[in-house]
Structures are given as C-alpha cells and as structure tokens.
Amino acid sequence: MKKITIGEAARRSGVKVPTVRYYESIGLLAAPSRSEGNQRSFEPADISRLAFIRHARELGFEIEAIRTLLTLQDDPHQSCASADAIAKARLAEVEQxxxxxxxxxxxxxxxxxxxxxxxxxxxxxxxxxxxxxxxxxxxx
Amino acid sequence: MKKITIGEAARRSGVKVPTVRYYESIGLLAAPSRSEGNQRSFEPADISRLAFIRHARELGFEIEAIRTLLTLQDDPHQSCASADAIAKARLAEVEQxxxxxxxxxxxxxxxxxxxxxxxxxxxxxxxxxxxxxxxxxxxx
DNA sequence: CCTACATCCTCTAGCGACTAGAGGTGCAAG
DNA sequence: CTTGCACCTCTAGTCGCTAGAGGATGTAGG
Known part of the structure; x- marks a missing residue:
C-alpha cells in the first residue's frame, strides 16, 4: 500500500493539516503508523473518517457528539437510536x-x-x- | 450620591458580576472609583453603559465593534456613518x-x-x- | 462586641475548537 | 549538494467569558 502523508490526507479530506493532528491528539482519529523518518502514514479509512468528521463539523455537531456518532459507525449492529437523537437535538438547536x-x-x-x-x-x-x-x- | 456596588450594577444592567470586571479589565468600561475597603463604586452612567454593551452583545456584535460603537456614543457630534456601517455589516452576517x-x-x-x-x-x-x-x- | 454570612477582592486556569509560530528534521528535484 | 517544501513537536494565543482558590469587607442579628 502506498503511504498517505498528512498533507495528502488533509487535501483529500478537506481537513487542515494542524486540525488532523489536533483530532489525533484528542483521540477522535487513531494515531496512524509512522514512516522511518517519523512521519505519519494514513490509510484510506482514515480519510473517510476525517471526511465524516469534517461533514459533521460543518453541520455544527460538537466534537463530543461526533465522538458518539463515530463509535456508532464503528459498530454497525448497534441501534441507531442515539444517532437519531443526536441529529434531532441538533435540528432543534438549528431551528431555535x-x-x-x-x-x-x-x-x-x-x-x-x-x-x-x-x-x-x-x-x-x-x-x-x-x-x-x-x-x-x-x-x- | 449613593454607592452602587458591583452586585447592584450587575443586577440592574443584566451583566454578570465577573463579566463586569472582565469588561473593566479590557477597557470597555472605565475603572470606577473605590470605597475605603477597595470595593468598586459605580455611577448610574456605568449602568447605562453596561446595558448598552449587553444589548449589543445580545445582538451578536463583537467586542471590538462595541468598542467602536461606544466611542461614537461618547462623542455625539461625530457622523454616524461608522455606526451605520457596523450595523449593516452585522445585518449581512446575520442574513448569511x-x-x-x-x-x-x-x-x-x-x-x-x-x-x-x-x-x-x-x-x-x-x-x-x-x-x-x-x-x-x-x-x- | 461578636459571630455568621453574603458579598466583595485578586489571581490563575479552563472552556471549545482550533490556529499561529518557533525551532528543528525529512525528503525529492535539479 | 543544495534548495526548498513538507513534515515533526511543543507552546501559546484566539474569543468572551466562567469557575475556583484564598482572602478581605460589609451587614444583620444576638
């Protein structure tokens, strides 16, 4: 597999480079493997995750809500009731x-x-x- | 003149006590005189100023915009073109x-x-x- | 006068979600 | 080999407050 640098990941996901590192630091994104020269090497799945986060942020979801949404996405057999509740709450906020x-x-x-x-x-x-x-x- | 304590000023203006001190610290409100025991003693004009700030904040004006609006209020002979521009800009923001x-x-x-x-x-x-x-x- | 209690004082640190900058290393092209 | 960009970590700053520590002052009742 080809290595995806942080710049490449940022470009593809639409999340800025320092923001990618920030998301890693708060545990929203798993720490990727590193190259010999200690540079981050991302997987395609990380790009999707970053795009998910970006989209949710654009919709105004808070980081903690996104954290919950991401754990739901990670385990697709769970009930989507919490996702529904989060989205409904956000909708109410937006309407207000x-x-x-x-x-x-x-x-x-x-x-x-x-x-x-x-x-x-x-x-x-x-x-x-x-x-x-x-x-x-x-x-x- | 009777002394207005910070608590009284807060109650009358609708601005919280720590926020009043914060506004003083950033120079939005002139430092009031002090009592013998070093407690702040406000004038009625300070209450009006605080109410002005509060109202502007509720309308979503940024602190720096409010600073400009306040200097305009302090000198009523100035042209109100800047006040008009600030309000128009805020209106455009809100519409967007x-x-x-x-x-x-x-x-x-x-x-x-x-x-x-x-x-x-x-x-x-x-x-x-x-x-x-x-x-x-x-x-x- | 003493005590209890609310209110005041200053100062520092924290919130959310990044963003900016310093100071240094890695890497690919010419 | 050197130029120059992209990467690394770390700290501090943004905005507009808010919370808390630790102490001083003011007021009302006994």
Missing amino acids: RIRSLMALKAELEIMVEGCGHGRVDQCRVIEVLADHDQCTHSHH | RIRSLMALKAELEIMVEGCGHGRVDQCRVIEVLADHDQCTHSHH
Whole structure:
C-alpha cells in the first residue's frame, strides 16, 4: 500500500493539516503508523473518517457528539437510536437559532433603516442599543 | 450620591458580576472609583453603559465593534456613518448565517426523516455524514 | 462586641475548537 | 549538494467569558 502523508490526507479530506493532528491528539482519529523518518502514514479509512468528521463539523455537531456518532459507525449492529437523537437535538438547536436570528435581523433592519446618516445624536443605531425598551421583540 | 456596588450594577444592567470586571479589565468600561475597603463604586452612567454593551452583545456584535460603537456614543457630534456601517455589516452576517442554517436544517431534516430507527448500518444519519455527495445542497 | 454570612477582592486556569509560530528534521528535484 | 517544501513537536494565543482558590469587607442579628 502506498503511504498517505498528512498533507495528502488533509487535501483529500478537506481537513487542515494542524486540525488532523489536533483530532489525533484528542483521540477522535487513531494515531496512524509512522514512516522511518517519523512521519505519519494514513490509510484510506482514515480519510473517510476525517471526511465524516469534517461533514459533521460543518453541520455544527460538537466534537463530543461526533465522538458518539463515530463509535456508532464503528459498530454497525448497534441501534441507531442515539444517532437519531443526536441529529434531532441538533435540528432543534438549528431551528431555535434560526428563530433567534430572524428576530435579530428584524431589529437590525429597523436600526439600519432608521439611520438618518447624520450625526450620532440622531442615530437610531446607537439609540436602540442604548435603550432596550425600543426593541420590537423581547427575544433576548 | 449613593454607592452602587458591583452586585447592584450587575443586577440592574443584566451583566454578570465577573463579566463586569472582565469588561473593566479590557477597557470597555472605565475603572470606577473605590470605597475605603477597595470595593468598586459605580455611577448610574456605568449602568447605562453596561446595558448598552449587553444589548449589543445580545445582538451578536463583537467586542471590538462595541468598542467602536461606544466611542461614537461618547462623542455625539461625530457622523454616524461608522455606526451605520457596523450595523449593516452585522445585518449581512446575520442574513448569511440564516441562509446557511436553513440549508443545514433541510439537510438535518432529510437525515432524521430517513432514519428507520433500526440498526446503524441502515441509518441515514450515519450514511449521510459519511458521504458528503448525498447532500442535497452543496452549501458547505 | 461578636459571630455568621453574603458579598466583595485578586489571581490563575479552563472552556471549545482550533490556529499561529518557533525551532528543528525529512525528503525529492535539479 | 543544495534548495526548498513538507513534515515533526511543543507552546501559546484566539474569543468572551466562567469557575475556583484564598482572602478581605460589609451587614444583620444576638
């Protein structure tokens, strides 16, 4: 088998080189074998694992959640109830975050629209920040 | 004038006690005068400033942006162009983040719906994570 | 006045998930 | 053989706090 260097692994998985080493250091990725010159030599399976991690991170899963998802992947006979629960929890988080950001968006739009582009003492941006009661929503 | 303790200031502004000290340490809030026993003694203006900071943080502004907004508030004769620019930039960020989260939401929903609640080797959650090509959107 | 207790003080270290940099070694091409 | 990139380890920094240690101060009741 051909040796996959860390740079190659990074390029193929889309995870940065220092991040690969970081994942190894926290035990998310098994320590690969080393070449004579002490350089890491990865297997194709490591690339898949890194891609899995990267994808999960992009979806906003936390490292500990990914650790659980990975142990599930490692043992395909387990029930996928935990995977389902993790994904559902993440979905709920995302939905909550979207709602919250929509409220922020509305408030920021009011601030920006109200700005007369004059001096600060007439600026709605500063004014709204200073006085919470001017918020349309009591979201936060 | 009556002395406002840090606990009182925290309660009135909605900023936690250690956070008030932290804001002072990074120069976001001027160091208040001290009592005989070396305890901080705040002015009403400090409470307003803290409330301003808190509100801006809730809206997701970064500390450095808030620092700029505060210097604008301190000098009301300045043009509010920078305040406007900061708020606009934040609005753009929020809009981008919402778009991104909507895409995530869609993907998570597909994962969760596809889960047959059986074993991991038939689980759509794990499967989608392992294979990025199964994503409906190429958002990330 | 004494005691209990809450609140205050400073300082350091930790969180998550990396990222940056120093200082050194390995390796392949020209 | 030398150039130059990729690799190695290790430490420290990022952001915005938060937690805890260990001690001083302030207040209310007995």
